[in-house]
Amino acid sequence: MPEHIDLSPNPKSHIKTLARIGYNLNSAISDIIDNSVTAESNNIYIEIDIIDEKAVLIILDDGYGMTPETLIDSMRIGCKDPADIRNEFDLGRFGSGMKMASFSQARKLTVISKDSNSKPQSATWDLDLVEHENAWKLIKHSEVETNDLCSKFNIQFGKQGTAIIWENIGKYDGYPVSELQAVLGQDLTNLKSYVRLHFHKFMEGKRAINFYFNYQKLEHFDPFLRSRSGYQEGPSQKFRVKKGGSIELRVHILPHESKLTKSDLAKLGGTDQITANQGLYVYRANRLIISGGWFGLTRLSQLGKLARVEVNVPTSLDEEWSTDVKKSSLEIPHKVKAKLKQLIREPIKRSQKTYRYRGRLEEANxxxxxxxxxxxxxxxxxxxxxxxxxxxxxxxxxxxxxxxxxxxxxxxxxxxxxxxxxxxxxxxxxxxxxxxxxxxxxxxxxxxxxxx
Ligand SMILES: Nc1ncnc2c1ncn2[C@@H]1O[C@H](COP(=O)(O)OP(=O)(O)OP(=O)(O)O)[C@@H](O)[C@H]1O
Ligand SMILES: [Mg+2]
Incomplete structure (x- = not known):
């Protein structure tokens, strides 16, 4: 009989590995926002502040919140089985995103949450404590402490909601306050561009969620510029998949640059980015994961630069598409690649035509x-x-x-x-x-x- 030995990871070194699985600030915050979207929030507030001379990041939503028991349970890494069947609008999969995304950026994660039937509850993972104790010891706060935290971070709940607070954020360590403001401002600008693009589908339509950055409402950005003149809709295709749900492919041709406003052009990253960002736009349950690139289906070309193919994938296909905990990359299965290859032939030609026609008129001097x-x-x-x-x-x-x-x-x-x-x-x-x-x-x- 072989012997079974319990070799649980050593917390002190494990946290260092967990902190380095490849999130950046944008993808980490997006994982937190995923949870707020799943919780059916109407409003999501993202705030980067300086408190006691240190950068603090707060994401507050008014979604359905957590019961006191769910809150504690949710603080565990791997609190849910990735194999569980989830509701089609649930952006979660691994039961780990909130913790992993937070630990990649901050050494202290506090979650304060309130469902419609209870008072706010809170708990903190402080990695300094985990390291010191060499044990996964969670700090559970009392009611008074929770209220103090709410006042310290200026968090006011309505009927329900959740606040995620990051402190001891590694990338801001060592900056004097005088420089911190500028660094935070730059990150906030990048983050806004990322969120207005990656969550644009949630900011549109009847059930639109309001996103606020430091209390300023964020406008969405549609990468296909559907509402602008000169936009062309290409062919589309939808096919059901065995695991339930369906994959939808939809082709878009952007208006030519000469028809874009300065602001649209800037949001697209300028002329060079229009070329670089041609290709596939893959959405997992409406959240943009991949923005551009042809994944070997065709070459990046100067003339096909206006072509974009929207690919909508349900979360039921997470395994086939190799979704990982960061949800910042996917692998396109071979079968889907074959369908895409056929579908993109026509739009690339169309994009070339739009570009060539313009070229003849404008490029001669x-x-x-x-x-x-x-x-x-x-x-x-x-x-x-x-x-x-x-x-x-x-x-x-x-x-x-x-x-x-x-x-x-x-x-x-x-x-x-x-x-x-x-x-x-x-x-x-x-x-x-x-x-x-x-x-x-x-x-x-x-x-x-x-x-x-
Ligand atoms: N803003 C929130 N509102 C309500 N519940 C939340 C919120 N954030 C997290 N939770 C609860 O905490 C659990 C754990 O979140 P976490 O992000 O770690 O995992 P997940 O979303 O289940 O899966 P994934 O690892 O794929 O993100 C969630 O399943 C949810 O029940
Ligand atoms: Mg999650």
Whole structure:
């Protein structure tokens, strides 16, 4: 008979591993927001404050809250079995998100919660204590202590709700208060962009949830810009899956950049991000998990940059899609990849068309002509013969000089490093800078020749 030995993890070292499973501030807060959404909140308040010279993060909701027993139970890592069948709107799976997300950012997690039948209750995980005691010892607060915590963090519950409080946040350690404000401000800005995109579906429609950041209401951001002029809806497909629910694929073509307002363009991250973010937008029960990238289905292309494919996946498929506790990545099953491959052919062509059509009108300038030959489907870039400067220069040259210049220009257009430009435009468009080219060296060289 083999012997069974209990080798439970050593809490002191285990917490260090748990804190490093790859969350960042945005994905960690999103995991907390998931819980507030699941709890049917109408309002979610996210606040980053400085209290006693330290950064504190508070997420307060008015969802159904927890009974005193559920609160204690919920503080346990792995409080629920991932194999349990959950309601289709429940964004949870592992019974761990609240703890893991919090420990990835903060050494102290306090949860205060109130359901409609009880007074607020609270409990704290203080990792300093866990480490000191080398045991998972939870701090359960008395009623008086809970009230003190509510006043300290300015938390006021209505009928029900939950507050998650993070203290001793690692990334803000060591900043003097004078610098902390700016650092927090930057993080808050990033966080807002992340939340308005990743939770945009919950902020729209009749049952819209209000999100507030430091008491300012957040507007949602639809990555497909459906309400803007120039938006095109592509084909869609829905298929039922064995485990229940269905997967829905929906194609969107963004309006061309020239039709976007400055604010939309900024929210999309600017022109270069429009290219980088083409691809699949995968939502797990309406929460955006993946924003862009083709996952090997096709290449990222300059011309397909306006194409986006919305993929809606139910949580019943978490296993097949390899959802992990962070819910910040998924794996697309082979069967779905095959369907997507077929579906995206048309939208990419359509995006190319929108882009090409615009290109013909806008990209030719006084020096270059774009010659699109419809019959043999070829495109060439040629030096504009009717350019005023060129005409003037030619008029000053004798025949021999003029034909040398024309020969030079012919070669100049034939030898544009077009593949290089194409590749750079697709991968690093913002690094291309044609405005600050210095011609000093060239002029110096030419002057020497003239003087000879
Ligand atoms: N804001 C909240 N309102 C009501 N209940 C909550 C709230 N946050 C957490 N809970 C309760 O605590 C439990 C544990 O939350 P936790 O995020 O750790 O796990 P989960 O949501 O069940 O699964 P996952 O690990 O996938 O997030 C939840 O299942 C829920 O019952
Ligand atoms: Mg959760």
């Amino acid at each position: 006084a020096f270059w002509k774009v010659n699109e030959n419809e019959r043999d489907k070829s495109i060439s870039y040629e030096i504009a013969k009717d350019n005023t400067l060129l005409k003037h220069l030619l008029s000053t040259l004798n025949n021999e000089q003029a034909s040398t210049l024309i020969e030079y220009l012919k070669n100049l257009s034939a030898e544009i490093p077009i593949h290089h430009i194409y590749e750079k435009m697709s991968s690093e468009p913002n690094q291309i800078n044609q405005n600050d080219i210095s011609y000093t060296d060239l002029l110096e060289g030419l002057k020497k020749l003239w003087n000879k």
